[in-house]
Amino acid sequence: MEKTSYSFQDCYAVLENGSLRIGNAVVERSWRMEGELPAVCSLKNKKTGKEWLDCGKDADWLCARKEKDAFFHEAFLSGKPRSLRMEAGSDDDCGIGREHLKAAVVLEYADCQLRWIHRIYPQTAVLRSCLQVVWKDGLGMKEQEEQCALTEEKPGEKREMLPAAGTQFYAPEPQGDYQDAFPLAPLHCKWKSVSFVDRTDDYDNLVHTDHGIFNRRESRYINGNLLFAEDPLDKEGLIFIKEGPTPLAYQGKVKADFYVKGNSVFPVGWGFDRTECSRAGALTAYGSSVVFWDGERGNASLALQDYHMALHSFSEQKDAFVMSNTWGDQSCDGRLSEQFLLEELEQAGRLGITLYQIDDGWQNGTSANSVNPGGVWNGYYAANADFWEVNPLRFPNGLEPVAAFAKSKGVRLGLWFSPDSSHEFANWKKDSETLIGLHRRYGIAAFKMDGVKLTSKVSEENLTKLIQQVLTETDGKVFFNMDVTAETRSGYYGRIHYGSLFVENRFTGNFGKWPNYYPHRTLRNLWMLSEYMPASRLQMEFLNVARNQELYEGDPLAPAVCGMEYSFAVTMCANPLAWMELTGLNEAEAKVLERILPQYRQVQSDLLSGYVLPIGEEPDGTAWTGFQSVKTEDKGYLLLIRENSSEETYRCQLRGLADCRLELEGILGAAGQRSVQVDGEGQAAFTLPGAFCYALYRYQVA
Structure with missing residues (x-):
C-alpha cells in the first residue's frame, strides 16, 4: 500500500503500511486496513497522552464479529474490497462550518462503493465520521420493486415515544449494522446518556438523561444522541455523538443510537437498507463523532460547545437577531395584506426588531393552516402549479413595496416556506430554485422551513440537498429556521446545523382546549437545551402578555403576572422571537420593548458568541x-x-x-x-x- 497523506493546518490523514491515521495537534485515531473491513486500533488524547482503546480484549466484543471491525452492514459489506484509496481536501460545509480537513477513504466492493468520510478540525478535540454508500450502475434490485414503493407516512400516523435509555440490561447484540466502534480501555468509567424530544406541539419535556457505570455483565441499547464516558481516576472523558434525529424520527427501522456491551460502545443504525440504497443511488448513514475533554467535569460542556462551533461558525447576521412573527396571536393568515405588513414593519422599526418573518399566507397557494378552506400540507405543486408565487389578492403590487419599506426601516425580511415532502422531497430542486429566486428578488434573509415530513433516509438526503443548494447559490447570505414542532423531522442533532431551530409554538389563546404559553416553561426548555445545544441556534418566544388574561385568571405564573420585560428577558440568551402581531401591543408594552431592545442589541452578538450555559436551579416558576x-x-x-x-x-x-x-x-x-x-x-x-x-x-x- 503506497503512502497517501493529506494535511490542512495541523490536521492530517495518512494511509500507509496497512494503517490509517487521522488527527491534529491534540487528538488522533487509527485503524488497521488489511482485512475485509478497517479494524479499530487507537483513540488517543495527545494533550494528556491517554489511550482510550484496548483492542486486544475479546470479552466485550460482538460475538458475531471475529475482527474488531470499525463498522459493519450485513447488506453491503462482504468480502475484501477490490481496491482502496484516499482522497481529501479542505472544506467548510457550504460556508457554515469552520474550515477543516475532509478525508474520504474509498473502498470498492462488487456492487457498491463505500466512502468512509472523516472531518478533522484544526486545534479542536473533535473527530467526525460518516459512511456513504454509492450504488453501482445496473445493480438496482428490480426483482424487489414491490418493496421499493415510495415510503409515505399515513395521514395522522404518529411515532410513539420509545423507552427511555438504559431500560434493557441484557440486550441481544446488533445483527444488521453499526457505524463505529469504541472498545474502551479504562475499567472504571461512568456513563451518562442524553436523549432529546422534538414534536414540541405535543411534548414539553425535551431533554432526558440516564446514567450508570460500564459493567462487563451488562449490555444495553441506548436511545439518545449523546453518550458521555468519564474516567474518574484520570478526570478525562469522551462524548460519543450519534448525528441523527430524535427517537421520534428514526428512519430505516433504527431502534436505538448506541449499543453498549461491557466496556465497548457501538453507535448503531445506519438508517437505510439495501433496497432503499439501490433505489436512491447513494445514501449517507447517520454520522458518528467523538469529542475529548479533560479536567473538571464542566469542561465536558465546553468541549461539546466546541463541537457545535466547529459545525456552525458563529455569524452575527445569522446567529444574533430579534425576530418577529405574527402567528403567535392566532390570526393565522387572516390579516395578511400589504397594508397590514407595512403597519407591522413601522412598529418593528420603532421597537428595534431586526428581522421580520412573514408566515404562511404570503403565497398564492392555500395551506392546511389557512383560515380559507381547501388547503394542503403536502403535494403543493400538484395542488397548484403557481403555489409559491406571491398571492395577487393580498399583495396586488407583489412583495416589492413590503421589501422596500422593510429596508428603509432597517429590518430584514424572512419568509415561511414548506418544502414539498411528497415522494421523498422529489421536488427539492424546484423548491431550491423557488427560495433562491425569492432571495434574489426580495432580499429574503431567512426561511422558516415548516411542514417537513421525513419518511425515509432518501427524504432526509433530499431535504439536505435543497438546503445546501440554496446556501451555495446565495453565497451563504440566507439562513434557515428549522421548525421542530411537529411531524417527523431532524431534531437537534440531525443535520440541522445549517440554521437555527424554531423550537416551539406557544399561545396565550387556546391551543386545543387551553393556553400553553408560560414564560417559565419557555425558560425551562431553553435552560435544559442550552447544556447540550448552542443557545445562539435556538429561537425562543415571548408573546403579547396582555392578551387573553381571562384564560389565566388566578394563575400566579400567568404571562401577564410575569410582565412583558421579564417575558422578553428569559429569551435573551437565545435569539428572541416576538411571537405576536406587533401592532396589537398596547402602548405601555410597546414602550417597554422600545426601551430594552436597543440596549440588548448592543451586547447580543458578544453575549451569544460565548459559551452560553445554564446556571442556578432548573426553572419551575419558583426558582x-x-x-x-x-x-x-x-x-x-x-x-x-x-x-x-x-x-x-x-x-x-x-x-x-x-x-x-x-x-x-x-x-x-x-x-x-x-x-x-x-x-x-x-x-x-x-x-x-x-x-x-x-x-x-x-x-x-x-
Missing part, C-alpha cells in the same frame, strides 16, 4: 436560575433570573470561576451590584428585589 456566557477565562456575561421565589438573595454556582472577585457592569434589569466575591467552590451571592425579576451583567475577574 433562582439563569445563564452564564463564558467569553474567556476571566470575562463574560451573567443573566440572573428570580422567578416567583420568596428568596431575595441566592448563592449561585458559576462555571469556571473560583476564589476571585468579579467586577460587574449592569446592562439590563435590576443590575445593581457592582462586584461580587466568588468562593473556593465557585459560588457567589446575588440579590434581586422581587419576584419575576432579572439582571444582565457583564463580568470581569478583578
